[in-house]
Amino acid sequence: MKITLRQLHYFRALAETRSFGRAAALVNVSQPAMSMQIKELEAILGTALIERSPRDLRLTQAGRSVLERADRILAEAMELEADARHARGLGELNIGMIPTVAPYLLPGTLAALRAADITRDLRLREAQTADLLDGLRGGLLDAVVLADPAPAPDLIAQSLFTDRFVLAGSPSRLSTLGASPEALRPVGLPPEQLLLLDEGHCLADQALEVCALDRRQTRLDLGASSLSTLCGLVAQGFGLTFLPEIALATETRGTPDLALRRFDAPEPARCVTLVRRSGTAQSDWFAELAEHIEQAAHAQIAQAEKIAPPDMR
Template sequence: MEVDQLRYFLRVAERGNFTRASEELMISQPALSRSIQKLEDELGQPVFERKTRSLALTDAGVLLQSRAQQILTLIEDTKAEISDDGHTGQIRVGAIPTIAPYFLPDFLRQFSAEFPEATLIVQEETTDKLLHSCTQGEIDLAILALPVPARYLEVEELFQEELLLVMPPEHPLVEKTQIRLADIKPFPFVLLDEAHCLSDNIVSFCRQRSYHPVAVEHTSQLAMVQELVSLSHGISMVPQMARERDETNRRIYRSLSGTKPIRKIAVMWNPYRFQSQLLETFKDRLRVYTQKRKKQQK
């Protein structure tokens, strides 16, 4: 039984499809099928139940999936521990799309300057996918917004940031010196798709105050939300970090009066995986960076 066979098996099990798995593994589908067949021959029974359009794990496949994940985790952690010198190595960082392009670049530049021999790999995904990747050891840590249903994962809050109301320059609310939540009720919203937790933050804040925002448009990127607002398709709320990156004069940002909408940013990792010296240093630098950020915003 070879390590690559286990990796191939796990990818097919995760995707439930040989075609998608072969594309991601960058090997031909016949080669992938032969590898799985060889594995099944060695085990003496099938690990997949072949259906017309999908695959399902057999009882043997379910057991092998659990064992294969443990074996590959042990191999990867052993390699990392042996080569752990605190300066070299790879750190796989995950972040949700409403954080990655606004928060990470400056921090990663600083870390790379201090540790030039380290390799940083960034994965931008939704919260659900980051939870899965972190649990499976596909990434070393993730930066995302609370709350998260993180079973068996360590979660540490880094900072809070305000969600700011964003409007086109000609919007009637622009002239108001103070904008209350009641003032925005008549106006339609542009929101991110439901897969993004930022929309949950916004809707939850409004619902707690007996108001449900009406979304006229949904999009998958925060930058597109901002563009649609500038085109007068609606208003929205965006994180402070996105506002800091917005240098255009085609949008106006305002802080709501009274209780302000916020989101909590946290770092998450799997405490059952080996934590290299470099990874621990990365987390320490991240804490220092966020503390400086908070002081600068006061």
């Protein structure tokens, strides 16, 4: 008998969940089928891979070694399938974007991709950074669009554009900040007036970082999951928030009472980046996707500079 990719896949699921029941559910098989495949793998290798106990299981020393190799083998198999798919003319493309980018860049990006090849099968996922990275590393996504991602040896990141932040609030709320230069810098904002997205959204973390604040210093924990929700609140005078430039055209259109002010230089900003796995063979699809996203972003930023001119303070 020979080792199969299925056995390695099941074993990795078991190592991750440390439970036959949870592992079986994760790979969508019955628990007896999962157990049988693991036993067969142990028989082929001639060694125990897990230590079983009534409440838990642990990997043996051999199991840890097998898991390390299984990760590499499964990653190579995944890349082989992806490369073959793209070699057939791109075919299916799975893209992920964070929620503070997707609503503003997806329409333009998808229109350009469809215009270039009407036969493309595009699949999209909007999720927070951690979920997108899990999907990318797990092979569910081919590329993801993130903001200021941390460097990782298994990933390749291409910077797309710089997205500056603009301060948003009601006209009366912004007028209370006065005209002093300090009031137009993030660190000069009153923390009790800041409304931010829920935890897990990188935009909220970036706003806290540029303001040198802890989330506990902000006034309200709203659990808001969209910029539209925040814009509706601050337009009614409930506080202040940060808006990325790419969102200005959309959010001001739906919120006529929203007022904006530019920060003093250096303006706070985020770097929006396209990320793929380092094991994915470089091909035209990645560069083409990056180009379309950049074009969609530049169109949004051009509109933003009309709505909130760079010299507006």
